Amino acid sequence: DTGVSQNPRHKITKRGQNVTFRCDPISEHNRLYWYRQTLGQGPEFLTYFQNEAQLEKSRLLSDRFSAERPKGSFSTLEIQRTEQGDSAMYLCASSPTRGQGTGEAFFGQGTRLTVV
């Protein structure tokens, strides 16, 4: 499978616990994005990496959220002290380098987080 891979697919956690999600992008893609999607809404941008550098973070990404991409390949998204409002689908996407203006991105299947 050469698509974007996300693990786990589902996660149920108790409020206050920490969770970590993993994303493996398409191998030749150097750009990686995290999005969050709630029911009935489109995905909302969280953060963006080019190789290992985190170049942009949304104001949605509170201090409880941290993302890494240590070797420019896979990425992790950690949420500390989870709250019920964190319940959502967390989507990872990757895109190739193609000049200055591409926005074309390919998404994984997402990790559905439920905080109880």
Next chain:
Amino acid sequence: QKEVEQDPGPLSVPEGAIVSLNCTYSNSAFQYFMWYRQYSRKGPELLMYTYSSGNKEDGRFTAQVDKSSKYISLFIRDSQPSDSATYLCAMTRTKGDTGRRALTFGSGTRLQVQP
């Protein structure tokens, strides 16, 4: 007001109909436009990607961009029950040397194609 507006539907059509899905946007800095299809509990799947104003066709799908009106459309010809999904428009702009790559999405239109 959201930067990208999209009618949530649901839009119900009979099999074989031509479907028209639309988005409007407010920020003229958006340069690149995409349509994604999302089945229930799955990630979005890229359908169409366009840069300039005008039409782009791929099989049964045609994407149309009118930058002067800040309006984009997706047409689906000969619609099939398997086209039943949520359709999301998305767009990007560039910002500085790093080029802001993040997508701004509409809220999605739910389409149901009745057999």
